[in-house]
Amino acid sequence: MKKYFLTTFILIFIMAPIFSQNVRVWKRLYNKAQSVKEKRNKVEQMYRVADESFKRFVIEILDEQVSYGTVKNKLVKKDYEQWIAATVKIVAKLKIAESVERIKKVLGNIDTPLTLGQIYLDMAKTENKELIPWFNRLLYDFNLQHSQGGTVGKEPIIDGMIQALAVFNDPSSFPYVFYVAMPNYEERIRNRADQLLKNISNDPAPLCKEIILEEQDKNVRMQALKYGYESESSNEDKADMAIAALFQEVNIIGEKDAVQKLLKKEVEDLAIQYIKALKTTNPNAVKAIEAKWFRDRKVKNIRVEDTNHMINMVEALQSIATDDAVILLTTKLAYFNEKVSADFGTGYGEKEGQK
Numbered sequence: 001m002k003k004y005f006l007t008t009f010i011l012i013f014i015m016a017p018i019f020s021q022n023v024r025v026w027k028r029l030y031n032k033a034q035s036v037k038e039k040r041n042k043v044e045q046m047y048r049v050a051d052e053s054f055k056r057f058v059i060e061i062l063d064e065q066v067s068y069g070t071v072k073n074k075l076v077k078k079d080y081e082q083w084i085a086a087t088v089k090i091v092a093k094l095k096i097a098e099s100v101e102r103i104k105k106v107l108g109n110i111d112t113p114l115t116l117g118q119i120y121l122d123m124a125k126t127e128n129k130e131l132i133p134w135f136n137r138l139l140y141d142f143n144l145q146h147s148q149g150g151t152v153g154k155e156p157i158i159d160g161m162i163q164a165l166a167v168f169n170d171p172s173s174f175p176y177v178f179y180v181a182m183p184n185y186e187e188r189i190r191n192r193a194d195q196l197l198k199n200i201s202n203d204p205a206p207l208c209k210e211i212i213l214e215e216q217d218k219n220v221r222m223q224a225l226k227y228g229y230e231s232e233s234s235n236e237d238k239a240d241m242a243i244a245a246l247f248q249e250v251n252i253i254g255e256k257d258a259v260q261k262l263l264k265k266e267v268e269d270l271a272i273q274y275i276k277a278l279k280t281t282n283p284n285a286v287k288a289i290e291a292k293w294f295r296d297r298k299v300k301n302i303r304v305e306d307t308n309h310m311i312n313m314v315e316a317l318q319s320i321a322t323d324d325a326v327i328l329l330t331t332k333l334a335y336f337n338e339k340v341s342a343d344f345g346t347g348y349g350e351k352e353g354q355k
Contacts (some may be wrong), residue, residue, distance in 0.1 A: 023053045030061070036076050040083035043090070046221060050090045062102040070109060081115050085122075092125035100128050113153065117160025124164035134171045135161055139176040147217075158285050162192050169199045171184050172205040175214070182223050196228075205233035209241040212248055218263035221245065222270065229274050239280035246271035246288040250295050253296060268292065269312060276316035286324045287295065293332060 026046055033039045043061065050058070064089065071080045084106055091099050100123055110116045118137075124131060139161050145151045151158065162180060165173045177200070180193035200209055208228030212221045226240045249268045255261050272292075275285050293313065317329040 018130070022051075025056055026054070027057055030057075030062075036071070036083055037079040039190070040079045041085060043083060043086040045128050047086065047090050047093065050093060054090065054092065055094055055096055056088050058087060058096060059099055059102070062091075062099055062106075066102055066105045081110050082114055084110065085119055088119050088122045091255035092122035095126050096127045098132060100126060104134075113156040117156040117158075117163075120160040120164045121167075122159070124167040127167065129168065129170075132165075132168050132172060135165055136173055136176050139165070139173075139180070143176065143179045155189060158185065159189050159192065162189065162196055166192075166196045166199065171200055171207060174200050174204070175189045175211045178208075178224065179220065180213060184218065203233045203237060204228055204231045204238035209237075209244050212241065212245045215263060218249075218260055218267060221248070222263065222267045225267065225270055225274070235278050235280070236282070239275060239278045239282050239285065241248045242271045242274040242278070243280075243282060243288045246275070246292060247284075250288065250291045253295070265309075271311060272312050272316050276312065276319045279319045279321075280318065281322055283322070283324060285320055286317065286322065287327055289301070289316060290328055 026049070030039065030042045030046070035040050047055070065084055068080075071077045084103075091103070092275075103119070103123055107119065108114065110119065120135070124135070139158070142151055142154070142158055142161070146158075158180065162177065163164055165177060174197065177193050177196050181190055181197055183190070185193070197204065205228035208224040208231075211224040215221050215224070225242065225245045229238050230239075233241075245267055249264050249271070252264065255264055272289065275289070314329065314332075317325040
């Protein structure tokens, strides 16, 4: 046993200087590299042995890459991109959080989508939370480009961003990831985004409410409304979201585009349907329905041919069943009866007056 410990001690004593010199040896080997390809190979080989003692050296390599300049030669370009990618891979391994600003400076020189996507993921692996708003802005820009058909062939970049944001699972990323989870991107990316949404929050209705209040696209608002309602959020949060959606549409007046008008009606009907199903006692639900009734009366020549539109509101008030709901329902039914008696109609079409 003594012999065993003695042998182990001798080995440690002999190997310690070797390990302590490890980064110096690799630095000498790297500095001998003349071409970008040789530098890339050295960094790739370095990954296996890199430890905490390599941090300063890795940052020096990043500084070299920042000052290297633009590479125009296509043959060199590939090695150049992989040289950067291999360095960032070590950055991720060692979690060198302070290196991300240097990495950002070379990203404009990366043209290959797959490489850029991987670099984004490796940056996130440093666990530097200052990257979260930066990634959110990047994804927002890509979503905007995608809505205009400008991201064809760039799917690996977006995939890398989603995986990067999955490192943090931060609620602030929810609206940007939500767009990716909609029927916009390819299925693999949508599925990854959908899983990230679930990881970010098991109570997404309040986050969907924020999307509804901030988003200009009515289709996105409707998808957010559906997603929040079908989630595991509490009924209170779901109702609050549906009420916000109804108020949002009611307050938008003067929509001229036929498609947007149709979407507006669909969002309103869906919100009222959810309010009815949830049987909410939130006083704002009655206020929202009253606001919609008031808005409909103010709009010139409004004729709601779908009887379900008005009946939906009546049934929602019946399901709420609070004093305020009963008062509003009684008032409106009295108003309709008065108009029918005066032979003016209800303002919602003949069929609605009869019903």
